Amino acid sequence: MSELYAVRRGRLRDRCAAAGSAAALVSRPANVRYLAGGAPPGAVLLLGPDEDVLVCPRTPVADPADGRPDEQLRTTALPEPDGDTVVAAAGMAAAAGAESLAVEEHHLTVARHRALGSVAPRLRLGDLAGAVEQLRIVKDEEEIACLRIAAEITDQALGELLESILVGRTERHLALELERRLVDHGADGAAFPTSVATGPNSGLRRHRPSDRRVEEGDFLSVRLGANYRGYRCEIGRTFVIGTTPADWQIELYDVVFAAQRAGREALVPGAEYREVDRAARQVLAAAGHGEGLAPRTGHGVGLEMEEDPQLAPGTMGKLDACVPVTVEPGVHLPGRGGVRIDDTLVVRPEADGGPELLTITTKELLAL
Amino acid sequence: MSELYAVRRGRLRDRCAAAGSAAALVSRPANVRYLAGGAPPGAVLLLGPDEDVLVCPRTPVADPADGRPDEQLRTTALPEPDGDTVVAAAGMAAAAGAESLAVEEHHLTVARHRALGSVAPRLRLGDLAGAVEQLRIVKDEEEIACLRIAAEITDQALGELLESILVGRTERHLALELERRLVDHGADGAAFPTSVATGPNSGLRRHRPSDRRVEEGDFLSVRLGANYRGYRCEIGRTFVIGTTPADWQIELYDVVFAAQRAGREALVPGAEYREVDRAARQVLAAAGHGEGLAPRTGHGVGLEMEEDPQLAPGTMGKLDACVPVTVEPGVHLPGRGGVRIDDTLVVRPEADGGPELLTITTKELLAL
Numbered sequence: 001m002s003e004l005y006a007v008r009r010g011r012l013r014d015r016c017a018a019a020g021s022a023a024a025l026v027s028r029p030a031n032v033r034y035l036a037g038g039a040p041p042g043a044v045l046l047l048g049p050d051e052d053v054l055v056c057p058r059t060p061v062a063d064p065a066d067g068r069p070d071e072q073l074r075t076t077a078l079p080e081p082d083g084d085t086v087v088a089a090a091g092m093a094a095a096a097g098a099e100s101l102a103v104e105e106h107h108l109t110v111a112r113h114r115a116l117g118s119v120a121p122r123l124r125l126g127d128l129a130g131a132v133e134q135l136r137i138v139k140d141e142e143e144i145a146c147l148r149i150a151a152e153i154t155d156q157a158l159g160e161l162l163e164s165i166l167v168g169r170t171e172r173h174l175a176l177e178l179e180r181r182l183v184d185h186g187a188d189g190a191a192f193p194t195s196v197a198t199g200p201n202s203g204l205r206r207h208r209p210s211d212r213r214v215e216e217g218d219f220l221s222v223r224l225g226a227n228y229r230g231y232r233c234e235i236g237r238t239f240v241i242g243t244t245p246a247d248w249q250i251e252l253y254d255v256v257f258a259a260q261r262a263g264r265e266a267l268v269p270g271a272e273y274r275e276v277d278r279a280a281r282q283v284l285a286a287a288g289h290g291e292g293l294a295p296r297t298g299h300g301v302g303l304e305m306e307e308d309p310q311l312a313p314g315t316m317g318k319l320d321a322c323v324p325v326t327v328e329p330g331v332h333l334p335g336r337g338g339v340r341i342d343d344t345l346v347v348r349p350e351a352d353g354g355p356e357l358l359t360i361t362t363k364e365l366l367a368l
Numbered sequence: 369m370s371e372l373y374a375v376r377r378g379r380l381r382d383r384c385a386a387a388g389s390a391a392a393l394v395s396r397p398a399n400v401r402y403l404a405g406g407a408p409p410g411a412v413l414l415l416g417p418d419e420d421v422l423v424c425p426r427t428p429v430a431d432p433a434d435g436r437p438d439e440q441l442r443t444t445a446l447p448e449p450d451g452d453t454v455v456a457a458a459g460m461a462a463a464a465g466a467e468s469l470a471v472e473e474h475h476l477t478v479a480r481h482r483a484l485g486s487v488a489p490r491l492r493l494g495d496l497a498g499a500v501e502q503l504r505i506v507k508d509e510e511e512i513a514c515l516r517i518a519a520e521i522t523d524q525a526l527g528e529l530l531e532s533i534l535v536g537r538t539e540r541h542l543a544l545e546l547e548r549r550l551v552d553h554g555a556d557g558a559a560f561p562t563s564v565a566t567g568p569n570s571g572l573r574r575h576r577p578s579d580r581r582v583e584e585g586d587f588l589s590v591r592l593g594a595n596y597r598g599y600r601c602e603i604g605r606t607f608v609i610g611t612t613p614a615d616w617q618i619e620l621y622d623v624v625f626a627a628q629r630a631g632r633e634a635l636v637p638g639a640e641y642r643e644v645d646r647a648a649r650q651v652l653a654a655a656g657h658g659e660g661l662a663p664r665t666g667h668g669v670g671l672e673m674e675e676d677p678q679l680a681p682g683t684m685g686k687l688d689a690c691v692p693v694t695v696e697p698g699v700h701l702p703g704r705g706g707v708r709i710d711d712t713l714v715v716r717p718e719a720d721g722g723p724e725l726l727t728i729t730t731k732e733l734l735a736l
Contacts (some may be wrong), residue, residue: 081680104477104478107477109478110471114473173548183540312450
């Protein structure tokens with residue numbers, strides 16, 4: 001396992017060297033974790049010039065969910081209680097004779113960047129940009145195994161909710177119960193705030209649970225996911241409450257279901273990101289729901305919830321095998337409600353059976 | 369109510385003008401909310417030169433917990449789905465003829481700052497630094513009323529837990545139950561991740577709940593708080609489980625209790641931040657627990673959990689009336705456990721009865 005992190009760091013070092021930088025400073029938490037195996041909050045990773053060092057705050061918070069740093073990696077803690085790990089790491093790079101240091105300009109604040117410049121004025125600061133995020137897009141089988149377990153936990157939590165009585169309970173309580181069940185089944189926590197939306201709220205992207213109670217005839221849409229060892233998946237489903245669904249509910253559900261299937265079927269290695277988005281979007285548009293759609297149909301998942309790639313009209317790039325993504329189209333009709341259907345899948349070649357569906361809860365329209 | 373936000377913005381505008389900047393761009397979420405009354409995620413506030421504008425993303429997420437923007441404030445949403453509100457606001461400032469713009473360099477990333485520079489190359493960019501954070505330290509009575517309600521909710525949630533059976537339940541489940549009770553009693557959510565620590569984990573600063581179960585004879589320490597309309601308080605208590613506490617438990621509890629009382633009693637307008645810290649710290653040191661203490665004894669609370677002031681040895685500054693702070697000393701003995709006692713109080717002059725205790729759950733050592 002430890003070898004894995006050294007390999008990842010080696011890959012990043014090669015990229016830096018090619019860009020003319022002998023050392024790199026990784027500060028974005030998910031990137032630090034990806035390269036170090038685990039890290040307390042506030043830790044940063046200095047790559048080279050001579051060796052790699054994980055620079056931790058003086059009093060790290062103990063948390064098993066943060067993982068354990070790679071044992072091959074040198075780890076150091078700052079002597080001062082409020083020391084800045086970024087500044088300390090830059091000082092170490094300068095002391096080790098580095099002339100240039102690539103930093104994550106999309107994560108570092110202007111104020112920290114300036115502090116870093118003044119502690120090591122001779123260091124030429126470059127931009128690491130999204131180099132680590134790029135490495136993170138294609139997952140190895142150990143990462144996919146974590147996502148698979150996260151999805152199993154998520155399916156279990158959702159399955160149990162469906163067996164309970166829903167009418168009369170509030171969105172907030174259902175959301176809290178789903179989060180408790182995620183933890184019951186072994187999650188390190190929820191991957192993101194669980195969304196439960198009923199009646200006119202249903203189908204809203206990222207609706208935050210309110211005190212509205214579930215009523216007969218409502219659409220109920222839920223969106224949840226487990227965090228397992230740092231890896232996060234997501235599922236979204238829409239149900240109908242009570243008796244038989246109304247005609248408009250069946251029609252709307254069928255359209256979103258068809259759009260989601262089209263998106264899933266477009267997940268082949270080599271497909272452009274925007275093709276996947278278009279596949280789902282055009283089904284919604286053809287049914288007259290082209291306006292007011294979410295800006296994207298899905299996104300990558302992993303150590304963060306909304307990683308690259310972005311499945312959206314304006315995104316350039318092509319899918320690779322072993323990239324986990326969500327496919328999550330939805331339609332919301334103001335005042336009435338709506339439908340969202342959301343899966344996490346891993347892109348696989350057709351020879352391997354096509355996309356691997358991680359979230360397996362049924363997508364039939366259940367009347368609960 | 370709306371007048372209030374205009375007054376706050378007026379104060380900030382005066383500060384900017386004094387520093388030679390005709391316009392300011394506020395991007396840190398809590399600062400935006402403080403000045404705008406409420407704001408969707410990703411919104412930024414442009415102050416001047418002619419008028420103030422809240423610049424929102426195209427598809428803001430509806431969430432009552434984010435509050436409603438001040439109706440006197442002009443609000444605009446970006447046309448593009450993935451537009452950058454910071455860049456758009458800078459463009460608006462330049463179009464309105466501003467020559468200089470103060471930005472929050474401690475919040476803006478290097479990459480966004482650069483994007484801002486290229487969209488408005490003639491704009492002279494300055495640093496707003498912590499100007500809004502400084503304004504936020506002293507609270508008005510409406511803010512204190514929100515904190516008081518947050519504290520009442522927190523006391524209720526904790527009180528109910530104390531009436532239930534604890535032995536055999538895991539830290540995780542107790543934490544989830546506390547969070548559910550916070551919401552039951554009207555919180556918009558937990559102010560921060562609830563910490564429940566048992567046995568050898570007790571007394572650890574920010575321990576994250578594990579699968580360890582409560583056992584007879586354990587110390588049990590909890591730390592929780594409600595978020596009410598954006599305002600966050602915190603309470604921390606330590607209990608002993610089952611029979612009579614052991615001698616070492618009583619002794620340790622008495623020391624931390626005395627330290628916490630000393631800290632509370634030091635909360636008078638005009639007291640230096642570090643005096644309050646020293647008052648608590650020296651009680652712990654005199655009892656032989658001076659090593660390995662947390663870097664600070666308390667901190668401000670409000671729209672964020674760990675606001676200024678910092679009650680720590682190295683912090684310069686003096687307390688004012690109407691500043692809410694925590695006083696939260698603790699000692700952890702590795703392998704055995706420890707004690708933390710944590711209150712939220714508002715600094716008040718002696719003539720008004722001295723510090724106002726918001727979190728009123730008893731601090732006797734309860735054996736549960």
